[in-house]
Amino acid sequence: MENKGNYLKLLSAVSKLSGLFSESAIPFINYRVAENIFCRSFDAGNLSRSDTAFDANYNSIGIGLKTFTCNGNNSNEKVAEFNSLSRVLSEFKGKELAIKLGEFRNDRINLANRVYDIENSLYHIVARKEKELLLFETDYDVIDISNIHSVKNNKASLQFEDGHNFYSFNYSKSTLFRKFIIPSKAFRLPIEIIEDPYTLLLELFEENKDLKPATNKLQKGENYVILPLYGIYKKEKFIFEKSGLNQWNAGGRKRNYGEIYIPIPIEIHRKFPDFFPKRDEHFNLEIPTGEIFTAKVCQDNSKALMTDPNKAMSDWLLRTVLQLKEGELATMEKLDKLGFDSVIILKDDNANFKIDIMKTDTFSEFIFN
Template identity: 30%
Template sequence: MTIWERYSNEEREEYIKFLQVYGALSNLFRQKHGDLIPYLDSKFQETVFARVFKGENVDIGNTPHDILSVFGDDRIGIGLKTWMNSKPSFQKVMQLKRYKNEINVLNGKGQEEELAYKISSIKNDRMERDYERLGLNKEKNIYHYITRDEGKFNILECTYPLVDLNNLRDFKKTDTSFLWSDGQKSYKYTFGDSQIWQQFDSEKKDTFLLNQFNVDIIDDPFEFLIKSYFEFLNDFSKNDTDDIVEVFLPLYSYRKKEVEEKSGLNAWNAAPKTRGSDRLRPLNEIYIPIPREFHTKYPDFFVNDIFSFERSQNSFVGEHKNKPQVRFHLQLPNGKRIPALVTQSNMKGLQSGSQTEIDPETNRKYGQSALGQWLLVDVLGLKERQLVTLEWLRKVGTDSVRLWHKKGDYSLINIDFAPIGSFERFINEENEELEE
């Protein structure tokens, strides 16, 4: 059974209608009319797919999966793509600019197998990191893609596996590119832009043609839009996203522009909690730094007026265990929830931890290591007690996290990684510029 078949008929029909309407407006995006191949923007495709099929948009900038679909216990990662013409073709699937130097040292005569292994290993590592981030089963993920021919769209689905490192073959290298296969998929790496490309072919046995439908391109879409807008203006409803509050936090010290060696993501490396002891702090004990500037600009994100709450904490008299805390649950993108709180002086740390809740997998109380285990080890692949640096974070493609919750609901906050520079753009109120 394809993933497409797991969605309802009503959902599939609605998805096709959205695509037909967008394709019909193709002349909005062209300076010259006459092209009979309908246009489709990839970001619109992501948005409408998530909306119609009730999926979650999990693309955080150059990550392998765009959409997460959940069917009971099955968590399916989906890569979305679109291009013109249905003939077999190579399409970009991963950017490896940060690995350019270590790849290029293998670009010599007689090193084809080592080169294929290196590029494939990096690709697999990036994908496995996303499996951990989203809680995916590596065997079930797919590409859902749309090819566009004259007057029609074609919807297809194919498998999205790891590269089989034990079956690398069919090497062919030129001055500009390197091709290889693993017996299931064919790949290409282009040296100039450090891109991995994958060949898509509707004739392959792991590829399924799901639907074909006509798209009638409107000659004058501008007139159509004006009439439609004013005719249906009163029917427009408030978007659900208006009820979502979204912020970003840095994974480094905002003031020092580095990950400090004994705090933040390296809090486990601080001095022992007991003076005079040589006992190390718990493995992966971390907190995410919250700059004071963040609270100043967004005092109502974690609680209704963080400064008022802080004053009540400072004036509290009584047993420490009864002291008020900013507590909530963090919803991880892999489907798990962990208890968390905002703590430390100046409310400067977001950390996991609870004195009462038990982790069902380990049967232990949640501690400050729970967030670090997911963030540093499970997803980013950090080795045991390896110091985190800003350079290392950016090498693996992130330096910030995104947080969001329903407006007025402080009990559950969602968290995920964010592209490099997200916090700086957010705090400075700059437009987002994602790396392609």
């Protein structure tokens, strides 16, 4: 990968400020900071917001970014959470559970491949040890379900192997971990932690009084909103059988399988009345692969986000993302399995918007917080 932004220098600089957070000789780097440094340095697309399988997209290579403290030559690290599927998983045990975990994990990797047009993938690791960082890359393989073996379980977890990697699943947290082995030839970056980072910061801002404030940060209701792909009835989520993603299934007239819309709850219009253009006013809507649709808000109370032609949205969301066949209903079970139930709408201006998928429960966090 071509380093366009002083990757090692930025990692080193942040690590030297570890005294702001810890007295340990082991450098501290927040995982979000590590992700942002990587994307900035290599001009990679930052996917961490959507919380899909990959954290970055570098020229159609899906990158999983991990930073962790390691005192030995390996570490077990979280690779997936299945909170929305905990009830389903509780019905399985032993090897059957390992197989089901493999299916769910692979489904989410394949989802990210489809959404972001990923062709290959790898993990980029920043392992933190006393006075140094160890950098290396390793495989980002799907789980080889046909080769699952050495299945062991206890009250707290299940362990298994697939011939390539070792995995463990924590029951209480519904979290899947993978063991990462640090190779002996990992790149070593020495780190000297600054004794007094506070004085350095004071001097920095005193000498640079004209630093520009950030202008492109996400601001709720101004340059982004979250939309649910579902409705709520008696505190339970459901997908409308004859509207929304399943509008093609509505009665009254002959329908095309491409007829769908993304619901816009009335709360969005009440709280953020100026976010979307006026009803039936066209604007550009860019999907994660860079393709641009013509879109509009429409129907009573501007309750629907649709594309023109409508089939563009269904081809992307129903066929490519959800992989539903014509005539197959979208369901909460399908969304839960893939780990998302909302979309984010990003606003550049009134004529240009972007859309991406968001993890389960993002809408409720957005609207109620």
